[in-house]
Amino acid sequence: MPSFSVLKKRRDFVKLTKHGVSVATSSLVLQAAPRDLNEPTSHPRIGYTTTKKIGKAHTRNRCRRRLRAAAALFFDKYALPNFDYVLIARHTTAEVDFSVICRDLQYALQKINHRLMPEIADNATKNNSPADNSAD
RNA sequence: ACAGGCAGCCGGAUAGCUGCGUUGCGGAAGGGAAAAUCCGUCAAUGAGGAAAGUCCGGGCUUCAUGGAAACAGGACACCAGAUAACGUCUGGCUGGAGCAAUCCAAGGGAAAGUGCCACAGAAAAUUACCGCCGAAUUUUGUUCGGUAAGGUUGAAAAGGCGAGGUAAGAGCUCACCGCGGGGUUAGUAAUAACUCCGGCAAGGUAAACCCUGUUUGAAGCAAGACCAAAUUAGGAGGGCUUUGAUUUUUCAAAGUUACGGAGGCGUUUCCACCUCGCUCCAGAGGUAGGUCGCGAUGAGCAAAGCAGUGAUGUUUUGCCUAGAUGAAUAGCUAUCGUUUUCAGCCGUUGCAAAACGGCUUUGAAAAUACAGAACCCGGCUUACAGGCUGCCCGUAUCU
RNA sequence: GGAGAGUUGGCAGAGUGGUAAUGCAGCGGAUUGCUAAUCCGUCACGGUGAAUAAUCGUGCACAGGUUCGAGUCCUGUACUCUCCG
Numbered sequence: 001m002p003s004f005s006v007l008k009k010r011r012d013f014v015k016l017t018k019h020g021v022s023v024a025t026s027s028l029v030l031q032a033a034p035r036d037l038n039e040p041t042s043h044p045r046i047g048y049t050t051t052k053k054i055g056k057a058h059t060r061n062r063c064r065r066r067l068r069a070a071a072a073l074f075f076d077k078y079a080l081p082n083f084d085y086v087l088i089a090r091h092t093t094a095e096v097d098f099s100v101i102c103r104d105l106q107y108a109l110q111k112i113n114h115r116l117m118p119e120i121a122d123n124a125t126k127n128n129s130p131a132d133n134s135a136d
Numbered sequence: 137a138c139a140g141g142c143a144g145c146c147g148g149a150u151a152g153c154u155g156c157g158u159u160g161c162g163g164a165a166g167g168g169a170a171a172a173u174c175c176g177u178c179a180a181u182g183a184g185g186a187a188a189g190u191c192c193g194g195g196c197u198u199c200a201u202g203g204a205a206a207c208a209g210g211a212c213a214c215c216a217g218a219u220a221a222c223g224u225c226u227g228g229c230u231g232g233a234g235c236a237a238u239c240c241a242a243g244g245g246a247a248a249g250u251g252c253c254a255c256a257g258a259a260a261a262u263u264a265c266c267g268c269c270g271a272a273u274u275u276u277g278u279u280c281g282g283u284a285a286g287g288u289u290g291a292a293a294a295g296g297c298g299a300g301g302u303a304a305g306a307g308c309u310c311a312c313c314g315c316g317g318g319g320u321u322a323g324u325a326a327u328a329a330c331u332c333c334g335g336c337a338a339g340g341u342a343a344a345c346c347c348u349g350u351u352u353g354a355a356g357c358a359a360g361a362c363c364a365a366a367u368u369a370g371g372a373g374g375g376c377u378u379u380g381a382u383u384u385u386u387c388a389a390a391g392u393u394a395c396g397g398a399g400g401c402g403u404u405u406c407c408a409c410c411u412c413g414c415u416c417c418a419g420a421g422g423u424a425g426g427u428c429g430c431g432a433u434g435a436g437c438a439a440a441g442c443a444g445u446g447a448u449g450u451u452u453u454g455c456c457u458a459g460a461u462g463a464a465u466a467g468c469u470a471u472c473g474u475u476u477u478c479a480g481c482c483g484u485u486g487c488a489a490a491a492c493g494g495c496u497u498u499g500a501a502a503a504u505a506c507a508g509a510a511c512c513c514g515g516c517u518u519a520c521a522g523g524c525u526g527c528c529c530g531u532a533u534c535u
Numbered sequence: 536g537g538a539g540a541g542u543u544g545g546c547a548g549a550g551u552g553g554u555a556a557u558g559c560a561g562c563g564g565a566u567u568g569c570u571a572a573u574c575c576g577u578c579a580c581g582g583u584g585a586a587u588a589a590u591c592g593u594g595c596a597c598a599g600g601u602u603c604g605a606g607u608c609c610u611g612u613a614c615u616c617u618c619c620g
Binding site: 006007013049057058059060061062064066068073098 | 154155156188462463466467468506507508
């Protein structure tokens, strides 16, 4: 039973690239950002990006599937509630061993959570009211 | 056996674990009912020969018009047929490539007209530089005429070759070949064969404009239809209604907003558009969302029979077979299959080195292609590891 | 998914079927005590060559075709960019 939903709107992707934090590994790139804090939903959301750079439609589909399979393994454990994540495929994603993708994703999730948690703490101390946070 | 040619087919398999879309069924909540929403140890089903490129042809939808046509522009072009249609396909003709099977060809018109043919060359299309010949003048020559055989240039220079003929030459004449026209025969036709005549017409380019014939409205599922939500508060104008003045026309005030107006296919004009319930200006908001279109009736798929040289048509029987929308149809593991290479073993030739062939339940390593439906069909083009089947041709050997 | 435009030296950018312009950058030389500016030359790739002389071949994204001859005309392929109210 998946405990996360899927990002679909272009607006959300753009917001992530503007305001989010990103971690790059050899096989994938992970972006993450907190959602609006006044919304009560708690599930993390995840999106997948495969650009035209990495190949034609067949290879892009394959990359997306492999990323989705890896995400299904690890997001239950590591993903934080009220956060949006985006996985971006790279040139190597279709070719490399699946174990490498799993290792990279695990590493990236741990690192990005480590970098995001203090940011939230800072925000909470500076701006107590969530209305000010959303106005930025 | 080797080397080719053509046509067609396949394009990984099995098991396990974890998952996805759609449809059906069941359940939950919800409601007058339905739809939408969520759930399921439920069931069924789930990519291709090219799904690709978007190069052609259709279906379908909208726009314009009473219905059409014309012009411009585009496309096509040997003949006959197939087809819903086509620039596709089939059969034939002609020309070219190959020993052959077979393959390739935008393959109408240059005698309707216009343009172009750089450089070189006398001359690139009614031409004459050198040369050859004759005459005049009178003498290393000059002028006039004839000639297109010879020379140089160039991609291309006015039928080819031989003989006659001539001052020199020339289809000027003749034979053969080529070319053009007529006739006969064969064929639906393109065309072919035979025969007679003409003396030869004035180069190339139409993938330059063009001519002739045939054909063509435009845009595309982000087409288009419906549903729901959100916002005016201003000015000008028009229409209608009521009231007042007035014989009517008309004028003023208040209210109201469709039955009115506008719309222009490539041809006229303009440059964001839509909504805010007439139009324009100003202003504000928006370019989000959902359902249908959308797949079980279709130029549908499979098999067999019949007609036809064939494309194809037709009859019978059976089948219903993806429907997503940040986009499902999978991810991983194991075993097997296929191919290649290396090692190993066996056989043949050989003194040997080595070469060739075979074996894989003897093993190892590597590879396992091109590539993902997006409204749907018919083609074309391009990409593609490897494998299978059938037929045909050539060479060598044997019978 | 659909519609359309383009590709020429290191960069920009012309080019009626007939010798691949021009500018910037780079390199060499002149000028100067030195530099800048200015002037002159060179500047796609490869071969022969002692040579930056000379000469030959290949070059306009790639591959075919038409033509005596294609950067240009026609067909196919690859890549890049733009638009979809």
